[in-house]
Amino acid sequence: AQSVSQHNHHVILSEAASLELGCNYSYGGTVNLFWYVQYPGQHLQLLLKYFSGDPLVKGIKGFEAEFIKSKFSFNLRKPSVQWSDTAEYFCAVTAGNNDMRFGAGTRLTVKP
């Protein structure tokens, strides 16, 4: 079955630590990949997206993600996290005529 997997449910880091959140998908063919972030009490908002070209995409607030087609992965990274990055992060995929499917989300807690 087509799915989006985020293996880390809850990640706890100290400020200035590096972050990598995993995302794997099982769709074949051409995919469009997204990371969304949901800060406490706020709506989901787009962090970054990939649909073609350079597999390393840069988003807002210093986040980036790398599309590795051979691994069906689209991991999110940030070299140095801040307390304000505390939020829930969702990976999402669209493929073909299918509508967007989301992973279960990863809750990030950054300790000051």
Add this chain to the structure above:
Amino acid sequence: EADIYQTPRYLVIGTGKKITLECSQTMGHDKMYWYQQDPGMELHLIHYSYGVNSTEKGDLSSESTVSRIRTEHFPLTLESARPSHTSQYLCASRRAGRDNSPLHFGNGTRLTVT
């Protein structure tokens, strides 16, 4: 600031009541969606619409219904609420015609059925 608006933000109601969750967007998007979000779980697509008078059920079976009489408005109705309907409901929209267009989300409605 979201361009897609959901009301109410919070709702606590008793079992058996009929409720309608409102969703409106000002971006002229043809595609609109309802997702159900529970803590630690993926967002589940429960309804979607590709335009006026078009509605479809999503992956997750839901006892709710939707309507799309106007492009900007996509309300969700529960005829008889039950405790199992307790959840957060997210409305979203996107432009039609491009798979890489992102979803725009509302703030959500947190529903509690007692």
